[in-house]
Amino acid sequence: MSGAVKTFKNSKSVIVHVLVTAFAFVMVYPLLxxxxxxxxxTADIFVNSHQLIPSKWNFDNYVNGFKGFAGISFAVFFKNSFIITILSVIGTVISSTMVAYGFARIRFKWAPFWFGCMMLTMMLPGEVLMIPQYIFFHKMGWINTFLPLIVPAFFGGAFFIFLIIQFLRGIPRELDESAYIDGCGKYQIFFRIMVPLLVPPIITVSIFKFYWTWDDFFSPLLYLNSPKLATVSLAIKNFSDPTMKTDWGAMFAMSTLSLLPVFAVFFIFQKYIVEGISTTGLKG
Structure with a gap:
């Protein structure tokens, strides 16, 4: 009887692994x-689209793709994306962490009201804000610059603020009281005690913000008119020209390269994702 049960469990395990592997292959297939x-x-892409192994390896796609277009190398587009993404991540981390600390640890007038207003901003669709923001940035003279893509990040993000607040609520207030007794002020408590404890959620916020900014297509399309200021996502779109012959091989080559920073960030910091999303914090 025990042998039959063991055989059944082994068969069940094999079936589960086969199904999970098949499902994983389906999910990864577009990337492959x-x-x-x-x-x-280019011709082979559509004629033998079902073949994952090329009948003829063409490495010139990466060379031609990196040359870019309009005399602008793809290195310029990568540089633009890195500038916008890194500065946006820095601004989001600094502002969201400070605002979250204020809501979670500092008592001030109408705090619940302002917290509710912040949470309501998460319900506003981006389409509602699109036109007012464009008019505002146009009057500021920021169109065709990186400023509309970077400056808003320095005013925090409701989702990230809420994430950090939940983590802060798991940190015992006794740490604050002990620091007050030792003569620390609010700023010293924040920088010396809270920030080191907030490393997991800070890294999680950085990863999400990096992904969303790096992959953003619509905002650069809306605010950047000069080809020299284009980001990677915008530059890849410009490879497709309906009026001329599109170099699909070069476009897919640059699309592949554009994913390398995303994969690198994920594999380097993946251990912090689950810990950062967790809201338990420290246990007293």
Missing amino acids: WMLSSSFKD
Whole structure:
């Protein structure tokens, strides 16, 4: 009887692993297809689209793709994306952490009201804010600059603020009281005690903000008119020209390269994601 039960458990485990592997392959298949297409000739991409292994390896796609267009190398587009993304991450982390500390640890007048207003901003669709923001940035003279893509990050993000607040609520207030007794003020408590404890949620916020900013297509399309200021996502779109022959191989090659920073950030900091999202914090 025990042998039959063991055989059943082993068979069940094999079936589960097969199903999970098949599901994972389905999820990863678009990335594998894009990677395969980046090594194919343009004609071969659509004729043998079902083949993941190219019949003829074409490494010139990466060379031609990196040349860019309009005399602008793809290195310029990567530089623009890194400038916007890194500054946006820095601004979001600084502002969101400070605002979250204020809501979670400092008592001030109408705090619940302002917290509710902040949370309500999460319900506003981006389409509602699009036109007012564009008019505001246009009057500021910021159109065709990086400022509309960077400056708003220095005013925090409701989702990130809420995430850090939840983590702060798990940190015992006795730490604050002990620091007050030792003569520390609010700023000293924040920088010397809270910030080191907030490393997991800070890294989680950085990862999410990096992903969302790096992959953003619509905002650069709306505010950046000069090809020299284009980001990677915008530059990849410009490879597709309906009026001329599109170099699909080069476009897929640059799309593949554009994913490398995303994968690098994930694999380096993946251990902090679950810990950062967790709201338990420290246990007293």
